[in-house]
Each structure stands twice: as C-alpha cells, then as structure tokens.
Amino acid sequence: MGDKKLQVQPEVKKLITFSRLNLQDDSRMLFMKGMDLIFCCNVLIYFDGPSKSKVINHYFTNLNFGGYFFLGTSESLLNLNDKFHLVHFPGAIAYWKPSLKSGKL
Amino acid sequence: MFLPLLDLLNLPPDKVKLDEVVKLVSYDNTIAAQCLRVASSPLFGMAKAPDNIRLAVISLGLRRVQTILLTCCMGNAFPVKDWALNANDFWKHSLGCAMVCQKFSEKLGAADSEKAYMAGLLHDIGFLVNCMVFPKEFATAVTEAAREQIPLYDAERTVMGFTHCESGRALAESWNLTDDMVQAIAHHHDPERSEAAYPLVALVHLSDLLCRMRALGYGYYERQKVDLVEDPAWAVLLKEYRSLAGVDLVRFTFELDEAVGGISGLVSTIFGGAAGKN
Numbered sequence: 026m027g028d029k030k031l032q033v034q035p036e037v038k039k040l041i042t043f044s045r046l047n048l049q050d051d052s053r054m055l056f057m058k059g060m061d062l063i064f065c066c067n068v069l070i071y072f073d074g075p076s077k078s079k080v081i082n083h084y085f086t087n088l089n090f091g092g093y094f095f096l097g098t099s100e101s102l103l104n105l106n107d108k109f110h111l112v113h114f115p116g117a118i119a120y121w122k123p124s125l126k127s128g129k130l
Numbered sequence: 131m132f133l134p135l136l137d138l139l140n141l142p143p144d145k146v147k148l149d150e151v152v153k154l155v156s157y158d159n160t161i162a163a164q165c166l167r168v169a170s171s172p173l174f175g176m177a178k179a180p181d182n183i184r185l186a187v188i189s190l191g192l193r194r195v196q197t198i199l200l201t202c203c204m205g206n207a208f209p210v211k212d213w214a215l216n217a218n219d220f221w222k223h224s225l226g227c228a229m230v231c232q233k234f235s236e237k238l239g240a241a242d243s244e245k246a247y248m249a250g251l252l253h254d255i256g257f258l259v260n261c262m263v264f265p266k267e268f269a270t271a272v273t274e275a276a277r278e279q280i281p282l283y284d285a286e287r288t289v290m291g292f293t294h295c296e297s298g299r300a301l302a303e304s305w306n307l308t309d310d311m312v313q314a315i316a317h318h319h320d321p322e323r324s325e326a327a328y329p330l331v332a333l334v335h336l337s338d339l340l341c342r343m344r345a346l347g348y349g350y351y352e353r354q355k356v357d358l359v360e361d362p363a364w365a366v367l368l369k370e371y372r373s374l375a376g377v378d379l380v381r382f383t384f385e386l387d388e389a390v391g392g393i394s395g396l397v398s399t400i401f402g403g404a405a406g407k408n
Contacts (some may be wrong), residue, residue, distance in 0.1 A: 037387065044373075045267070052198060054299070099380075099381070099384050100380070101378055101380035101381055102380075103378045103380065105382075110357055110360065111358070111359060111379055112354070112355050112356060113339070113340065113343040113344075113356040113358065113383070114343065114354070114355055114356075115343055115351055115353075115354070116343070116344065116345070118383060121357070
C-alpha cells in the first residue's frame, strides 16, 4: 500500500450508522439480527467467563448463516463456544457460522 | 555424508551409537560449526552451545543432533542455482513446517517428535527435484500459481500433469526412507489417499496448511479458506491422540507467528549467502 490512501465513496458512506450498544443488554442484543460480519477486538478480554459466553452466543444467533466473527489478536474462543468453526485465511483467523447447506451446523 | 546420515536417521533410536553421530558431525568443519550455531538458536533451545562437539551431542540428545545435522546438510545437498522457486521462501517453509510438526507432536504427547520434525523438513523435497529436473515446466507452474492465487500443487497438476508429491516420493524411496516418511512426502496434500493411515501423514498435512496460511508460505497470496478441525486429517489424528481436542489452535497459530523471525534467522545461518542471492 505504501502511503497510498483510500477514501470511501459517499454513496457507501451514507449506508453507515454508528450507535452505542451495551453488550450485556440482552433485550437489545436480541434485536441485532441479520449481521454478515462481526468484529469484536479486545473487548471480551475484560469480561468474566459467563458474560463472555453470553455475548458470544448473541453474536452467533445474530450472525447470518455463512457469516464471520473476528476477534482481536491472541484472543481465543476455546472452551467458550463450540458452534463456531475456527477457520484460517492467509494471515487471518476467523470464526465462521456454517451456512445451512454445508450441513456442518 | 548426506546418505550415511539418512541411514542413521532410519535406525530405531536405541540402535544409534554416540560415536557414530560424533564422527558424522566432525566429518566436516563447516557443518560442525553450523550445527553448533543452529543448536544455540532459539528454535533448538540451547542458551549457549558447548564448544566441544561430543559434549554438544550429549547435551542435545542424539535424535536432536541428527535432525540438526539433517537441517544443515539440506542446504549443501541442494545447491541453489536459478531456482524457479524463491530459495529463501522454500527453506523458510520447510523449516517452519518442521518446527510446527515438532511442536504439534509435542503438544499431542507423541513419542518421536524429532521424526515429525524430519517429516516436516522433507515434505516438499519434491519441489527441489522439479526445480532441477523440470526447470521450465515447473517455472510455468510457479507463475501460474501466483497469478491464480492457487496452491502450487494444483498448478503443477494443470501445467505438468504431476506434482512435487510424486517427485518427492521417488526421491524418498531411493533414499530408503521409512514408509511413514515416504507416505508423508507423497500424500501431504491428499492424506486420505495414503496407502496407510499414518498419523504422521495427517500431522504433516495440517502443519503444512497452517504454515501456508501464516507468514511461512511460498511468498504469494493463496486464496483459500482452511477449516483444520473439519479436515479429515484432524479426525485421523484425534483417533490416535485424544489430547488433540484440548489443543488451542488460535494460541498455537500465534506461537507460530512468533517463531517466524527465528526461522528467518535460521535460514540465513544455514543457507546464508546461497539463499540470499535468489
């Protein structure tokens, strides 16, 4: 990339919304359906075991089938959730919610 | 000295004699010096290499010395000259995979992790055969793989009709390597077609994939999504080693990332000038 800078097209910018959300707020978390990608970097490290599991379960239900969930560097879901599939891409690790037709759910 | 070393490596560990190994190490001054340097690298975990070869061999353990020797010899056995592959990438991948295989098998509590190291080091040896025997065709395959962002294995298939697995197998058989080693070289891309379901084949297959997904691949972006746990090789390994279920793959991946620097250093120590030129 070097010092090349990229700028997002205005029509794409218009699609973006920012809002606050309390990850521990179950009722609001329930309404976050239809996600294709979730990035949650260096947040869960501050939670205790049960809260982590709860948030991750929300993520799993809110993700669309075939969607991906990304954690921060050196974070792991081991022993927290066994429904996500750990997948490797070149240089990246992601958690995958299998698509329905893959029959892997 | 390469062939006597291979013969020695094929022996069961309790048949190997200390004096023979010491003799082999001392055979060539350059190799001996190289071995001592490699032994003191972080990958082999000796804080300070002893200056006496016999002492070094004893404190490192016979098995380990043999793998270090093998590592050093590889550079001399295959001199770099206009390779289609980047020699530096090749050795980084081979050494990286060797390390991953070894660490992986230690995590599983397998008996002979030095053997796993050797299998990792040699698994792609067929690439060198292809570099030397079919330089033009193989160069086309390398270009094709990088352009299409596909595994080299697939590109070799399309371009040449055979792969480094077949060439590697021929070489491994002429070296009289043990059958599980031959199978690991021949079937690390298709472990399900291996004639016997050796855990070693599964181990090399998974380690190779993991290396290619991190900074220890062949220097180009391989467009691929890898689900190691769903890979049939994972089940083969799990059947043999129940402890696999408790391995934290994410943490393992980051441990691999941390070792990349050390591996690059080792490559320049062993293959130094030669690999740098390419």
